[in-house]
Amino acid sequence: MSPEGINTAVNIAGVNFKNPVMNASGTFGSGMEYYEFVDLNRLGALVTKGVAPEPWEGNPVPRIAETPSGMLNAIGLQNPGIDVFIERDLGFLSEFNTNVIVNVCGHSEDEYLQVVERLSDDDRVDMLEINVSCPNVKKGGIAFGTDPKELKRITELVKQKSLKPIIMKLSPNVTSIADMAKAAEAGGADAISLINTLTGMKIDIHKRCFSLANRTGGLSGPAIRPVAVRMVYEASHAVNIPVIGMGGITNSEDAIEFMMAGASAVAVGMYNFHEPVAMIRIIDGITDFLSENGIADISEIIGCVD
Amino acid sequence: MSPEGINTAVNIAGVNFKNPVMNASGTFGSGMEYYEFVDLNRLGALVTKGVAPEPWEGNPVPRIAETPSGMLNAIGLQNPGIDVFIERDLGFLSEFNTNVIVNVCGHSEDEYLQVVERLSDDDRVDMLEINVSCPNVKKGGIAFGTDPKELKRITELVKQKSLKPIIMKLSPNVTSIADMAKAAEAGGADAISLINTLTGMKIDIHKRCFSLANRTGGLSGPAIRPVAVRMVYEASHAVNIPVIGMGGITNSEDAIEFMMAGASAVAVGMYNFHEPVAMIRIIDGITDFLSENGIADISEIIGCVD
Amino acid sequence: MADSFSFCYSRDMINEKARIIKSERLADQVFSTVFESRVAETAYPGQFVMVGTKSDSRLLRRPISICEADREKGTIRLVYRAVGYGTKELSQAENGDSFDILGPLGNGFPLDEAQDKKQIILTGGGIGAPPLLQLARALRRTGIGKESVTAILGYRSMKSGLFLNEEFAAEVNVILATDDGSIGTRGTVMDAIKERDLKPDIIYACGPLPMLKAVRDFAADSFIPAFISLEEKMACGMGVCLGCMVKTSKKDSHSRVNNARICTEGPVFNAEEVVL
Amino acid sequence: MADSFSFCYSRDMINEKARIIKSERLADQVFSTVFESRVAETAYPGQFVMVGTKSDSRLLRRPISICEADREKGTIRLVYRAVGYGTKELSQAENGDSFDILGPLGNGFPLDEAQDKKQIILTGGGIGAPPLLQLARALRRTGIGKESVTAILGYRSMKSGLFLNEEFAAEVNVILATDDGSIGTRGTVMDAIKERDLKPDIIYACGPLPMLKAVRDFAADSFIPAFISLEEKMACGMGVCLGCMVKTSKKDSHSRVNNARICTEGPVFNAEEVVL
């Protein structure tokens, strides 16, 4: 409940979110670097950077390139591995009053399952988000992320190992997002989140080389918002599980656009880099919108444009 | 040959282009509206708006929405039909010293073939571009555009009927652009062009409705350039036929980026709306770049970043 | 060369960076901006310009009607409501600032249709008034007397402010209407016509769609011609993107499918010829 | 609360709109901009700020080293080469213009390492010089005599212009090098060190990668410490995006994979600890 008596809380797979705004994985660390700037207690949830069983060193640099109204990244899911993560990041996060969603990555089915098992009964974790869609990982990831059969299979396996609700995070680099959403649902996913980044490329014509050492990278930011809204709309109409929408959100109007398209919650990604306090502004802006429009409960706007 | 003794001419499927710059279909009419502004004789080619056997009325309005660094359109391929087109548009275009590429659309295989047959022996036409990828046509188009088998089939059929070189225009809304490129090549395409628009959506949160009457529309403009460059790179590495690259080109640097990624020629789309003389500036800018970098022949930069 | 083709578009179109020489706030959210522009040389009442934004993520130009074109001074004036990014940016710009201007575009109000008409009515609903000002002046310049022309101008209220009404009054008779009745007729411009039982011989109109529909119906019932100026989202403003359609009652020469381009065949249409 | 976690990042970071109070061109393409900024309160030599652009399609902030921070006046100075959109925009801005500034960021040059050293060398290659100016002043302020500190500054040529050299000269000894030999040693800052057979006890360096590699090699051969400031493309500047990595010789505490974040563990590193 926000002060004005307006309900901004949403429920996703049995987990209560005080408001529908969280960060997108990989754009806020585990909150440590931002916590003096941004009151983590205000967030609907904190979503961690992807974590694997062992440390990953990621891709060579350059990993970042600016593009019109967006950016490319090819981090390659660098992460310190689940041991450090559990001790350091979860230790840190447990002190805050917000949901903790751990983003999980792996090179293989088995690696995903290892992380899921380690976190399955950890009280500090509220949900797991399975990143089957990272375009920068050569092995594993991309196949799960673009083939409905593989996606259903990995979803089933993850669900078998997990006591936590599972969010499957979908790749937009597919012909039919509706088919992918259905596959995740069929596999038992409790929710889906989308979109991950669109695969892109930039060339430095003066140096005659790729702007990213990895050649391709993931496009994010306002540039991709129309694609993201369309996919959230299509996915939320294809399934009955809740959808977490993201891709280019910069302000409360963008967030509300995703919710009207069918998202039950939203995540802010690259815009955190542009404006570290963006999420707080968005949370406040949503409440203002609801109150100005006489909407008592945020659930009234979810999927209202149809 | 440009004045400085630098060769900017490219050859695509046996057709000579005085320079590699043309407009993208649907963004320049048939040149009639622009010819007092833009010297059509300077263009490498003029690509017409899609034409069908019969007049199409297109989608209801609104058909246009602005998005960050881009726009959505849902014109729905409104066109006056092949009869009017042949008499009026081709009559007009025959007076200019530039290649004429006719963009062809249809609701069914048969409709595509009707247009192709009508134009196959028309001297005023240099090439045909088959738009199998328009996202705004419900019937036909989209299936050819996203299924490699269908794409190969329609390519074969078109090739059988046509004496003109055939360019298959690919949709980016697919899991593997390389597979689509290969399918077009296997079907006998003389060249491919890409990308058509990415399917997107925008919602007016105040009016609680879709910004486009058609709900979804095609996203174009600088926002999509990283995706387009990546797809041009992947497609040109998958096939041996020439590639015409497009998607968000605004200046000569963007054009050169596409060529370094593997395109033999480029097309300028929505930026014509922003700046009607953009193509002329781009043509001049390419020559300047070549001369400043001591490059005698533009073919040296095609696919040079690998 | 291409001159042999009568269907080519021969236009005195200008694409230039135009400098602002005067900016004013006229009413709540309503602004007036005067540009030094060669568009003035040929602009015809009812034509419009496409104005670029300074934002490099907002790439579409904004269509705005020409409210005044002064050929001698070489200036055009735009009067607009600040509703979104582009119009707000323009409203905040200062003298000396430049904007990309493309125009004049479209076909304006047919002046010849007003010849020999006794009662010529111009109805401007809200921000529809501006293009009618240039029309009022042009009609007078063709020799039509002030007594024959009446502008009916509809506003929200005295509180949010009237605009252009005095400039209209210098040229033609003026009747006011406000939504809240704070001045003139309470209601719309159509209410003002009915209240006074006016019997126009011709109507020129610009304003919101419901008003244009009412004008069309009134004109049809009265067997008089009505010319209305329409709006639609535009990308090119030049007739190529086919974004800005209106359904027409007859097949038009360009589309062959009962679709006319507002930017090119319009923005002014004979009310009988379009389907609103 | 989170204070109990020693690995949390406790920073005096400021995110503000900072106003320009002075802009200057120093040399060909090289500019100096002074902002009124609270960043001055805590800025340490070698730290940097992330500066936003005014373009709404260019959303990443640009990292620029702090060249001077005046705590009393509450100002910071940035000196930079105008190479692309952001730096050009900044160079053209006028007094009173504001930019989004996030900082101070990163870890600067360790001052304590210089204590008791006889021959302290600062090598600044081209646009690498600016952060060393604040370092020079800070070193002097710790009580180190002018005779102990030498700045070796490398430029392109007299023609394209020297910059900051006089300000360095007010604090420390200065040796110049130019690519074309138009003043000082012909060649790089390393050539200047070798030409004079200098035997530094410690080197602080900022500049292009080849220079930094040469400094590292020279320092390793001479068994002296070297601290170098690195660059990489950055998205967040705050340690979360993991975009700005440099390979490290040992596993660092954050990544556990021989990767350090230039924005957070750097931009200044002990030359021994990174793999260039």
Ligand SMILES: Cc1cc2nc3c(=O)[nH]c(=O)nc-3n(C[C@H](O)[C@H](O)[C@H](O)COP(=O)(O)OP(=O)(O)OC[C@H]3O[C@@H](n4cnc5c(N)ncnc54)[C@H](O)[C@@H]3O)c2cc1C
């Ligand atoms: C032929 C014509 C003449 C016009 N003349 C005037 C005039 O004289 N005075 C005036 O105040 N307004 C006029 N309008 C409406 C004016 O174009 C819009 O108010 C303006 O485009 C809004 O732009 P924005 O950037 O402020 O709003 P935003 O909401 O930021 O615009 C987003 C996009 O939607 C388009 N758009 C938004 N509203 C409209 C609209 N009503 N019509 C067409 N496109 C729209 C914009 O052009 C832009 O592409 C005219 C419209 C047309 C088509």
Ligand SMILES: Cc1cc2nc3c(=O)[nH]c(=O)nc-3n(C[C@H](O)[C@H](O)[C@H](O)COP(=O)(O)OP(=O)(O)OC[C@H]3O[C@@H](n4cnc5c(N)ncnc54)[C@H](O)[C@@H]3O)c2cc1C
């Ligand atoms: C810690 C640090 C300190 C720096 N200090 C200075 C300084 O004091 N003076 C100075 O002149 N330059 C400095 N640079 C380099 C400066 O960041 C770039 O010149 C600047 O980002 C170029 O931006 P642009 O918009 O002009 O160029 P564009 O080419 O338009 O930039 C496009 C993108 O690439 C990035 N980029 C381009 N060049 C570099 C680069 N060399 N390093 C990092 N990112 C880059 C931009 O930040 C932006 O995201 C520093 C870089 C770092 C990492």
Ligand SMILES: Cc1cc2nc3c(=O)[nH]c(=O)nc-3n(C[C@H](O)[C@H](O)[C@H](O)COP(=O)(O)O)c2cc1C
């Ligand atoms: C630098 C960066 C790192 C990212 N890392 C991850 C990650 O580890 N796991 C993941 O599922 N998504 C990751 N993403 C994708 C985002 O979570 C998000 O899906 C995407 O960026 C679209 O949102 P945006 O446009 O708001 O950034 C990353 C994105 C960026 C920009």
Ligand SMILES: Cc1cc2nc3c(=O)[nH]c(=O)nc-3n(C[C@H](O)[C@H](O)[C@H](O)COP(=O)(O)O)c2cc1C
């Ligand atoms: C208004 C509009 C109309 C279009 N009509 C067609 C069409 O008729 N046939 C076609 O193949 N592509 C059509 N396209 C797609 C463009 O040709 C081009 O592939 C796409 O816009 C990407 O290029 P851009 O980003 O430079 O605009 C259209 C695009 C726009 C914006």
Ligand code: FES
């Ligand atoms: S705006 Fe493009 S045709 Fe009218």
Ligand code: FES
């Ligand atoms: S710039 Fe993001 S971690 Fe350094």
